Amino acid sequence: METTVKRGSPADAALTCLIVDDSAFARLHLRRIMDSFDGVKASEASNGNEALSEYNRLKPTIVLMDIVMPGLEGIETVRRICESDPAARIIMISSVSYGDKIQEAMEAGARRFIPKPVTPEALKEAIEAVMTT
């Protein structure tokens, strides 16, 4: 079944999202984009350890995960989430976007990779892709 993420008027929250980034600006930017989509409810974590506990607590439909973070960085966090939940839908979002790093993220369990700066169009496309695979 195809899932379409629309922009526009608010609707019942059908899709939950966990935004993981140590940057308050990045979290706000992503939250604003997610809030512009219909039927999305977003929550936030500011580091890898917080992301693990929030993922277990909320079981979000999708996760938006940064890579470069103090402490537990993004790819290791993805690996740990996917070990406990292989069905996790994780989209990597990072300014660090070279070939080997993208491959490492995908091998850890991420399903899509978006380089920063993130546009609403790129995020919408990635969400639709992970929701249909």
Add this chain to the structure above:
Amino acid sequence: MRLDFVKIFIDSTTQIFGEVVGPRADVNSIAMKANPVAGREVMTIIGLAGEAQGRVIFDMSQDTAVQLAGCMLGDRSPGMTPLVRSSVAELASMAIGRAISAVNDRGTKLRMSPPTVITGANLDSFDQCFETLVAPINTAYGEVRMNITIQDLE
């Protein structure tokens, strides 16, 4: 100094600045200095490590930082708030992230630290001397000075 990498860092930074806080972001002159030239009120530092090492320092006036953040946030802040600090840190992180991605794709393993933002007066007291390439980047909101030090491991 790895001047080939320096060009990548300057190009990536002007690209990101143009995309995020553009349209204007250009470098008029580049100079080699014996020490970083970074004495303005807002300084963002990103460390580089791997097969080469170094650091990048961006410095700017507080007014420029507030205006850049206002452009990124869509709303001008009243002063140097935590969200302004986070915005200028993220701008630097996106610029250097793109640069190290290009360097890695060319075969040299390089990684970056999360950015650190320092604010206040008289920030130019570095305890170490290290050759630095200084590139002033002109934006619509004022000058951002980029100090780059990067060299191969000895």
